Amino acid sequence: MFNNVKLGIAPIGWTNDDMPELGGELTFDQMVSEAALAGFQGTEVGGKFPIDPDKLNKALDLRGIKIASQWFSSFLCSTPYEENERMFVRQLDFLEAVGAKRINVCELTRCLFSQDCSMFGENKPVASDEEWEKLCSGLNKLGEIASKRGFKLCFHHHMATVVQTYEETKRLMDNTDPEYVYLCFDTGHFTFSKEDAVKAAREFGPRIGHVHLKDIRADKMKQAYEEGFEFRRAVVDGCFTVPGDGCVDYPGVFKALNEACYEGWFIVEAEQDPNKANPFEYALKAREYIKSCAGI
Numbered sequence: 326m327f328n329n330v331k332l333g334i335a336p337i338g339w340t341n342d343d344m345p346e347l348g349g350e351l352t353f354d355q356m357v358s359e360a361a362l363a364g365f366q367g368t369e370v371g372g373k374f375p376i377d378p379d380k381l382n383k384a385l386d387l388r389g390i391k392i393a394s395q396w397f398s399s400f401l402c403s404t405p406y407e408e409n410e411r412m413f414v415r416q417l418d419f420l421e422a423v424g425a426k427r428i429n430v431c432e433l434t435r436c437l438f439s440q441d442c443s444m445f446g447e448n449k450p451v452a453s454d455e456e457w458e459k460l461c462s463g464l465n466k467l468g469e470i471a472s473k474r475g476f477k478l479c480f481h482h483h484m485a486t487v488v489q490t491y492e493e494t495k496r497l498m499d500n501t502d503p504e505y506v507y508l509c510f511d512t513g514h515f516t517f518s519k520e521d522a523v524k525a526a527r528e529f530g531p532r533i534g535h536v537h538l539k540d541i542r543a544d545k546m547k548q549a550y551e552e553g554f555e556f557r558r559a560v561v562d563g564c565f566t567v568p569g570d571g572c573v574d575y576p577g578v579f580k581a582l583n584e585a586c587y588e589g590w591f592i593v594e595a596e597q598d599p600n601k602a603n604p605f606e607y608a609l610k611a612r613e614y615i616k617s618c619a620g621i
Contacts, residue, residue: 530585
């Protein structure tokens with residue numbers, strides 16, 4: 326089905342940078358070894374990864390895997406553009422040294438990742454028109470910098486942020502330059518936001534520069550809305566899982582991405598408690614499902 330797609334898996338199933346207590350005892354070496362053993366070609370940069378590019382490259386080369394991308398936290402709505410650019414360029418320097426071609430930007434102004442309150446309803450962060458202008462113009466500038474260095478800036482829509490829903494994502498895509506700003510398309514975050522992931526894949530297909538594959542357990546999502554979960558409880562209580570273990574229409578998603586001639590990385594990214602969901606076991610499960618469903 327796909328001719329130019331590589332398959333990777335993110336370290337978040339092993340260790341969670343936002344909640345160090347999840348997988349705190351698991352090491353970088355275990356993560357990359359098990360990823361390679363499960364048949365994945367790459368990963369994304371995690372908090373336990375060596376910050377020396379030479380050390381990281383050596384560890385990855387030993388296992389035959391690559392770095393696909395890395396998360397970048399932007400605060401374009403709330404801090405001066407220049408501060409964002411300085412950190413962005415520093416991260417591009419690192420990613421260039423480890424051979425990546427994607428950087429995943431998520432706007433974290435007023436995000437609720439660590440807040441002890443529901444992420445739904447009136448609590449959900451919303452950007453003002455002025456903040457939207459700062460966000461979109463800032464992304465265009467950062468995207469141009471990335472493009473000139475051979476990168477694609479891929480914006481990551483995300484639960485509990487100002488760009489979460491289909492309409493918010495469309496507004497961002499409509500008001501940014503398609504030459505410089507792409508989408509990090511996440512099946513799980515669209516689904517958890519009660520959006521149609523297949524529809525989103527069709528709508529944004531030409532702008533999709535990176536793909537995160539996570540699934541959602543429908544019963545846990547229902548409970549999350551009914552009880553008003555905070556974001557971290559959604560992780561700990563098992564709302565997220567690997568592809569094929571939830572309610573996302575993956576055959577439809579893969580069909581839409583194939584029709585859009587998507588090229589790049591598919592990254593399995595399912596944040597779970599490793600004491601409840603053994604990371605290696607779930608990596609194997611994801612690998613087998615994607616091979617059967619997408620042919621890669």
